[in-house]
Amino acid sequence: MTSMGGETIAHRICSFCEACCGLELTLRDGKVMSVRGNANDVFSKGYICPKGAALKDLHEDPDRLRQPLIKRDGRLVEATWQEAFAEIERRLPDVMKRHGRNSVATVVGNPAAHSFGLLLYIPRVARALGSINIFTASTLDQMPKQLSSGLMYGAWLSIPVPDIERTELLMIIGGNPIVSNGSLWTVPDFHGKAKALLARGGELVVVDPRRTETAEAASRHLFIRPRTDAFFLLGIVHTLFKENLVRLGRLEEHLAGVEDLEAAIGPFAADIVAPRCAIPAETIRNLARTLARTERAAVYGRMGACTQEYGTMVNWLIDVINILTGHLDEPGGSMFPKAPAFAANISGQPGIGRGVITGRRKSRVSGAPEVMGEFPIGCLAEEIEVPGEGQVKALISIATNPVLAAPNGPRLAAALERLEFMVSLDIYLNETTRHADVILPGPSQLESSNYEVGLSQFVYRNVARFSPATLSHAEGQPAEWENMMRLTAIALGKGADADVHRLDDEFLADEIRGRSRGADSKAALHALSQWKGPDRLLDMAIRRGPYGDQFGLNPDGLNLAKIAAQPNGIDLGALAPRVPEMLRTPSGRIELAPEMLIADLKRAGADLARPAPDLVIVGRRQLRSNNSWMHNLPILAKGTFRCTVMVHPEDAKRLGLSHGSRARISSDGRAIEAQVEFSDEMMPGVVSLPHGWGHDLPGLRLTLAARRPGPNLNALFDDALRDPLSGNSVLSGVPIEMTPVG
Ligand SMILES: Nc1nc2c(c(=O)[nH]1)N[C@H]1C(S)=C(S)[C@@H](COP(=O)(O)OP(=O)(O)OC[C@H]3O[C@@H](n4cnc5c(=O)[nH]c(N)nc54)[C@H](O)[C@@H]3O)O[C@H]1N2
Ligand SMILES: Nc1nc2c(c(=O)[nH]1)N[C@H]1C(S)=C(S)[C@@H](COP(=O)(O)OP(=O)(O)OC[C@H]3O[C@@H](n4cnc5c(=O)[nH]c(N)nc54)[C@H](O)[C@@H]3O)O[C@H]1N2
Numbered sequence: 001m002t003s004m005g006g007e008t009i010a011h012r013i014c015s016f017c018e019a020c021c022g023l024e025l026t027l028r029d030g031k032v033m034s035v036r037g038n039a040n041d042v043f044s045k046g047y048i049c050p051k052g053a054a055l056k057d058l059h060e061d062p063d064r065l066r067q068p069l070i071k072r073d074g075r076l077v078e079a080t081w082q083e084a085f086a087e088i089e090r091r092l093p094d095v096m097k098r099h100g101r102n103s104v105a106t107v108v109g110n111p112a113a114h115s116f117g118l119l120l121y122i123p124r125v126a127r128a129l130g131s132i133n134i135f136t137a138s139t140l141d142q143m144p145k146q147l148s149s150g151l152m153y154g155a156w157l158s159i160p161v162p163d164i165e166r167t168e169l170l171m172i173i174g175g176n177p178i179v180s181n182g183s184l185w186t187v188p189d190f191h192g193k194a195k196a197l198l199a200r201g202g203e204l205v206v207v208d209p210r211r212t213e214t215a216e217a218a219s220r221h222l223f224i225r226p227r228t229d230a231f232f233l234l235g236i237v238h239t240l241f242k243e244n245l246v247r248l249g250r251l252e253e254h255l256a257g258v259e260d261l262e263a264a265i266g267p268f269a270a271d272i273v274a275p276r277c278a279i280p281a282e283t284i285r286n287l288a289r290t291l292a293r294t295e296r297a298a299v300y301g302r303m304g305a306c307t308q309e310y311g312t313m314v315n316w317l318i319d320v321i322n323i324l325t326g327h328l329d330e331p332g333g334s335m336f337p338k339a340p341a342f343a344a345n346i347s348g349q350p351g352i353g354r355g356v357i358t359g360r361r362k363s364r365v366s367g368a369p370e371v372m373g374e375f376p377i378g379c380l381a382e383e384i385e386v387p388g389e390g391q392v393k394a395l396i397s398i399a400t401n402p403v404l405a406a407p408n409g410p411r412l413a414a415a416l417e418r419l420e421f422m423v424s425l426d427i428y429l430n431e432t433t434r435h436a437d438v439i440l441p442g443p444s445q446l447e448s449s450n451y452e453v454g455l456s457q458f459v460y461r462n463v464a465r466f467s468p469a470t471l472s473h474a475e476g477q478p479a480e481w482e483n484m485m486r487l488t489a490i491a492l493g494k495g496a497d498a499d500v501h502r503l504d505d506e507f508l509a510d511e512i513r514g515r516s517r518g519a520d521s522k523a524a525l526h527a528l529s530q531w532k533g534p535d536r537l538l539d540m541a542i543r544r545g546p547y548g549d550q551f552g553l554n555p556d557g558l559n560l561a562k563i564a565a566q567p568n569g570i571d572l573g574a575l576a577p578r579v580p581e582m583l584r585t586p587s588g589r590i591e592l593a594p595e596m597l598i599a600d601l602k603r604a605g606a607d608l609a610r611p612a613p614d615l616v617i618v619g620r621r622q623l624r625s626n627n628s629w630m631h632n633l634p635i636l637a638k639g640t641f642r643c644t645v646m647v648h649p650e651d652a653k654r655l656g657l658s659h660g661s662r663a664r665i666s667s668d669g670r671a672i673e674a675q676v677e678f679s680d681e682m683m684p685g686v687v688s689l690p691h692g693w694g695h696d697l698p699g700l701r702l703t704l705a706a707r708r709p710g711p712n713l714n715a716l717f718d719d720a721l722r723d724p725l726s727g728n729s730v731l732s733g734v735p736i737e738m739t740p741v742g
């Protein structure tokens with residue numbers, strides 16, 4: 001932070017999306033005067049999007065909660081922090097006692113993944129609660145990629161990313177990074193990097209049922225029938241084997257399962273899969289040839305590749321293609337970042353590990369297997385509704401709005417009303433938190449320090465950056481990690497008045513003792529003592545990490561103080577090959593043909609001839625929106641209303657819809673209404689509507705958002721429709737009917 005003439009310049013990393021742009025803020029008297037991209041940031045080099053600038057609006061939003069709320073006579077009213085925690089202590093342990101530990105469910109949402117004060121303390125709350133009922137937005141999002149990566153490389157977050165600055169060919173399956181700014185791939189200014197790729201003669205191919213902003217900027221766009229990517233990719237893999245295009249290169253000795261894969265791929269010739277995915281067989285074959293013959297190429301997939309019933313298979317096949325064409329772990333291909341801290345693939349013994357397992361537990365009602373320690377969020381409503389031993393009776397929601405973000409939101413909302421007790425850690429009184437008995441708001445982002453625990457593992461270039469708190473907390477406002485520790489204390493029976501700092505010290509001392517011997521652990525604790533809470537956990541992880549000072553053994557190495565002293569970040573270099581060192585599979589190899597996926601090919605084989613529905617719906621992310629929770633910020637909400645359903649003019653004509661009119665959209669008895677927008681961006685037979693809207697419910701404190709509430713896309717979807725392997729919800733390609741209203 002530097003001060004001049006009453007103004008202070010501060011730097012921090014934007015945590016609204018995965019791009020992690022470095023911001024430069026100008027402050028005067030504790031007020032944010034402006035937010036700009038930090039041109040000197042070693043990673044984002046000045047890039048910023050409209051949401052980054054909205055940090056000011058979020059900080060100032062009068063609707064953002066600054067005081068806990070407690071439900072009294074059915075209304076959520078302001079309370080003191082002491083009253084709020086006393087209420088939780090009065091009611092939560094009682095539910096645990098009467099109904100057992102599994103009766104308390106925890107649901108975690110997207111912003112928790114961007115806030116280390118929440119993320120690093122979730123395991124503590126979860127362990128203290130001791131319930132199997134954990135749900136997160138991961139099963140609305142990236143669980144298929146986590147599972148396929150876990151099975152192939154041995155760690156859930158060992159997810160390779162395109163080395164975009166050195167590639168010649170990038171193929172994107174179901175992602176729109178020009179709008180989303182990238183996901184499971186931290187790549188600020190994707191658009192600039194894509195332009196550079198094309199300028200050096202490279203190719204960008206986008207496979208998407210909409211001609212998206214990214215497709216528009218690409219050298220080639222292919223429409224694909226939604227929910228059929230597995231068949232398209234199987235056709236490519238089949239061609240690679242059939243035409244002898246497989247080139248394993250350096251990875252050959254580190255691979256297991258090549259023959260098993262080749263044997264299982266038999267039924268999926270390009271000619272066979274073509275009608276299912278609506279991409280001509282010759283196009284599929286040519287793509288396989290181009291991928292195989294291009295020296296530096298990468299295939300990448302995102303939401304469209306995850307939110308379908310073959311999500312895990314699609315994400316596996318994307319990596320399979322990168323491997324078979326010799327592009328995994330090679331410069332210009334798809335590579336593994338090396339994070340400074342917290343990654344499973346930087347700790348323990350290099351090259352081998354325990355791998356991942358799923359299904360250690362099954363969900364009570366549907367019998368869905370646990371994946372990565374959680375159940376599918378699509379199972380939450382039934383776990384609350386269906387009586388019996390282990391029924392969910394209380395809920396802790398952490399930075400999540402599943403009433404809008406999860407399929408069949410209205411069913412979930414009704415279920416939440418039946419809970420005996422609900423606590424929400426959230427900054428808004430919204431569609432989900434209105435069901436809570438207690439809401440505990442976190443401080444403004446500007447009042448918190450932060451480090452991107454997860455996203456540092458998906459970077460286009462290795463980097464170490466830290467955001468200190470820009471402003472101090474409002475009087476009495478605890479940090480989110482302190483709220484998490486107080487919940488932990490209550491769940492452990494230590495009471496609402498426990499000294500949470502001491503408890504945090506005890507947890508840390510235990511953890512350090514578990515790892516190092518007496519004198520060493522004392523020295524480690526002393527070295528960390530300048531930090532508290534998540535900062536301290538971060539310092540420890542960085543010191544122990546691959547670039548760390550190893551508590552003095554490597555004096556030139558990094559620690560948090562050194563990183564914090566560099567507001568523009570520390571560049572740790574371009575991605576470098578990491579196989580076999582990063583592998584954590586029991587075999588010490590990349591598992592090209594995990595049993596679970598080879599078995600799943602039978603399901604796909606039996607589904608080859610499924611007829612195409614007349615009309616299906618897909619989602620659409622928008623630049624000035626972030627899932628469900630940024631529609632209350634003036635800078636983003638202004639302008640024309642964007643939550644429209646895009647329909648191809650031919651479809652519109654057939655359905656009797658006119659531009660600007662309203663349409664009723666229904667699916668399997670569930671229905672919403674939306675405003676029609678004609679667009680030839682759509683593949684005929686496919687319409688698109690953004691998700692995260694539907695702010696017209698009673699009892700919200702979202703003044704601006706409620707003025708233009710929009711329809712809730714997820715009200716159409718069946719929460720039982722999932723990828724059975726990962727538990728991820730199907731949120732795309734769902735058959736609908738559309739009729740004019742009025
Ligand atoms: N149909 C359809 N549905 C989708 C998707 C889709 O593409 N199509 N996308 C899915 C994806 S990828 C995701 S990640 C999920 C997101 O699912 P969720 O995470 O459940 O939804 P969000 O809208 O991101 O809600 C975030 C919540 O966190 C709160 N919040 C914001 N900042 C903070 C903070 O600093 N502290 C605390 N305590 N709370 C905070 C907000 O007020 C809001 O209530 O939605 C999914 N839903
Ligand atoms: N501005 C903005 N940025 C965001 C968010 C936001 O809400 N707004 N959300 C953030 C979050 S939580 C996430 S997870 C990321 C997501 O990041 P992305 O995945 O890049 O974003 P989406 O717009 O969901 O892109 C999914 C694409 O898949 C296409 N698609 C749909 N169905 C299919 C299909 O069956 N097959 C294929 N091939 N394509 C299909 C859609 O048309 C869409 O273009 O974005 C993040 N960034």
Ligand code: SF4
Nearest residue numbers: 014017020021049052
């Ligand atoms: S692209 Fe993402 S990280 Fe960058 S400014 Fe926008 S919201 Fe923030």
Ligand SMILES: [Mo]
Nearest residue numbers: 110137141142
């Ligand atoms: Mo997401």
